[in-house]
Amino acid sequence: MTITIPITPDMFGPAEKVVARSPKFAATAWRTELGIEVLRIANTHGHVDVLPFMGQMIWDAVFDGVRLTMDSAFTAPRPACSIIETYGCLAYHSGLLANGCPGPEDNHPLHGEMPCKRMDSAYLEFSEEAGVPVIRLGGHVDHVLGFGPNYRARPSVTLGEGTLISMGMTVENRSALPMELMYMAHVNFAFVADGVIHQPAPFTAGRIRVRTEVPAHVAPTDAFRAFLSELAETPQAGRVLDQPERWNPEQVIYIDAPGTDAAGMTHAMLERPEGDGFVMSYSPAQFRHMVRWILHGADATVAAFALPSTCEPEGYLAEKAKGHVETLQPGEVRSFMARFGYVNRDETTALARTIAALSGIEEEPRNA
Numbered sequence: 001m002t003i004t005i006p007i008t009p010d011m012f013g014p015a016e017k018v019v020a021r022s023p024k025f026a027a028t029a030w031r032t033e034l035g036i037e038v039l040r041i042a043n044t045h046g047h048v049d050v051l052p053f054m055g056q057m058i059w060d061a062v063f064d065g066v067r068l069t070m071d072s073a074f075t076a077p078r079p080a081c082s083i084i085e086t087y088g089c090l091a092y093h094s095g096l097l098a099n100g101c102p103g104p105e106d107n108h109p110l111h112g113e114m115p116c117k118r119m120d121s122a123y124l125e126f127s128e129e130a131g132v133p134v135i136r137l138g139g140h141v142d143h144v145l146g147f148g149p150n151y152r153a154r155p156s157v158t159l160g161e162g163t164l165i166s167m168g169m170t171v172e173n174r175s176a177l178p179m180e181l182m183y184m185a186h187v188n189f190a191f192v193a194d195g196v197i198h199q200p201a202p203f204t205a206g207r208i209r210v211r212t213e214v215p216a217h218v219a220p221t222d223a224f225r226a227f228l229s230e231l232a233e234t235p236q237a238g239r240v241l242d243q244p245e246r247w248n249p250e251q252v253i254y255i256d257a258p259g260t261d262a263a264g265m266t267h268a269m270l271e272r273p274e275g276d277g278f279v280m281s282y283s284p285a286q287f288r289h290m291v292r293w294i295l296h297g298a299d300a301t302v303a304a305f306a307l308p309s310t311c312e313p314e315g316y317l318a319e320k321a322k323g324h325v326e327t328l329q330p331g332e333v334r335s336f337m338a339r340f341g342y343v344n345r346d347e348t349t350a351l352a353r354t355i356a357a358l359s360g361i362e363e364e365p366r367n368a
Helices: 222-233 316-322 345-359
Strands: 003-007 017-021 026-031 037-042 046-050 058-063 091-096 121-129 132-144 150-159 164-173 179-187 196-198 208-210 251-255 266-271 277-282 289-296 301-309 326-328 333-343
Touching (some): 003 017, 017 121, 037 132, 091 150, 091 164, 196 345, 222 251, 266 345, 277 345
Antiparallel strands (some): 017 026, 026 037, 037 046, 164 333, 179 301, 251 289, 289 301
16 A cells, blocks of 8 residues: 655744654654755664755765765755755755766756756655565656756655665656756765775776866866876776875766676675675666766765766766767656665675676675
């Protein structure tokens, strides 16, 4: 049985209030001092804080006492038209008409129009998937421009009984004309000093590429350029995050042709020194590109070790020239799903073996 509860702005006040509950889950709503609605969906392992009317971005998540989210100057979400004005969340929907860092001749905002878009509706749903209870936050927003694009976006966040989050996006082209599409599930995990990256491809120059175009917001230093060259020639240098200062300014890396399991899924993981870790899983049939973004700056630290994307994040014109901009025909619907979260020590050990097999090599020593 599925129970659906409409979520409306008047349900959010200055004090936290439980707005829905089941034997496995609870949903708590409040409005921040700056007026942003927050909905916390929780199970016995932890919680996920979602902004139901602000692009349905995932602001924060904590499972088994471990916070998953990047550190930044933003202690709370801020009213924003662009993600750059409130860049402190765990995950957001990047795109959809344009994506990435705009180049000198691009006119789109950083990572497109969707991240902070005001939603037209939101709902909470209690249901089951494969006989397992889940709680889901969903909704929709219509993007309609006179003589321009017309699409409906339906994002969702689903939590089961464990420590993994499913972040979905369905896009429908409601125009009579074709629509260009650039989408990334932009998941910003915490930087883990001495963390070890497990990826479904070998750490070789044939499978790893480093972004050489330096975006406008990055001020390159001699050390940055030297590290960029080292990563390009010896990608293994980026496997262990044992020198955090080397990741300032940021580095962006592309992992080509990730291996997939029998279900067509690929997996990547950031193992913490404690033996547990963070994980990302998705289908390369939906997302053709795996992107890595790592930064250990003075005002922000992040290890987005596996970003599923339909394109690389170098801006509309650059990606158009590469042939990375996809197209939805009139009436066409495209759906995406990324599953990510926290894994305990036993799960991390098992997943390290799985990812090593996907990479086509034997499992490497964790601290090699």
